[in-house]
Amino acid sequence: MAIVAPDVGIDLGTANTQIYVKKKGIVINEPSLLVADREGRHTVRAIGEEARVMLGRTSADVTAVWPLSDGMIRDFEMTQAMLQFFMRKAIGVSRLVKPRAIMTIPCRVSPIERRAVRKAAAYAGIRENQLHLVEKPFASAVGCGLPVFEPVGSMVVDIGGGTTEAAVISLGGIVVSRSIRMGGVKMDEAIITYVKREFNMLIGERTAEDVKMALGSALPMKEERRVLVRGRDMITNLPQTAEISSTQVYEALSAPCEAILAAIQHVLERTPPELAGDVLKSGIHLTGGGAQLFALDQYIASELDMPVLLARDPMSCAAIGAGHLADQFELLHRIGKSSFLREEGEE
């Protein structure tokens, strides 16, 4: 066991947490989820993947906790416990010198929220003055190999579980950005609401996500498909099944897709002309799990009449980017290219 812990890149997401360890790559990729006792919630039963396996099969005395929502820490103690668990799993515990880390945060978070992230990271064993925060779209841009330090404009749209963050990046910094509380989780909620309204039926989050994965599309599908969904009748309270079609799922998802499009337009309208020209040439890069919604890239491309590219491995771009920045941290700092870091006290 080495004495000095390796540098890490951490993407603490609403839906998934990933940790990139220097020389190893992504070693943690687990849901940001815990299962805890309902009474005196301090007894944690399972974290991450193990908690997911338990989900839906939990007894009445335990409860599932997603400690982040809309990209932010909502349950501080649970986030702390979860991050500590993942860090131990990633690099072990018996290190004399604690690790340095680059960690992602949403654009435009408040100083209080930033402090919460720092505190949770310190609890998880990261050296306090060696934790650097970087905005998610910047990390994602690095993760998908865009020339973020060059004097050209690159555009990234990170569509996660809880947030969509669109940004134009140039010369090592974010030039224009827009962050909205829209993502995969809201898409699932839109399906739940639709099924409630059209079928008088209540379905669970997991079911809604399964429907989204099976039939979800940002454009109408050429061939209509259908799936059976199980839920509870809202009038009789009895278990019920209904058949939902791809057209119906498309309808349910149209508002979330429009909101994502509006965020991208907002950024483009505020992008200086030269950089906008670069983006027109190199295209809009989509990252994050939500970007994998079928035909979302085509929908955005046709609405804006611009090239749109879905990143390879979109769910890992932010963690890979944070990891690469951690790898090169000293070099970037030395050559004065660390202005992308969001430090304490900075607005």
Ligand SMILES: Nc1ncnc2c1ncn2[C@@H]1O[C@H](COP(=O)(O)OP(=O)(O)OP(=O)(O)O)[C@@H](O)[C@H]1O
């Ligand atoms: N093939 C797919 N089609 C549609 N949505 C998908 C697909 N695969 C994953 N998702 C959605 O992606 C979301 C998770 O993405 P990701 O892991 O990037 O989010 P996150 O980083 O945890 O969230 P955030 O960055 O907003 O805090 C989930 O809501 C999931 O349902």
Ligand SMILES: [Mg+2]
């Ligand atoms: Mg994310």
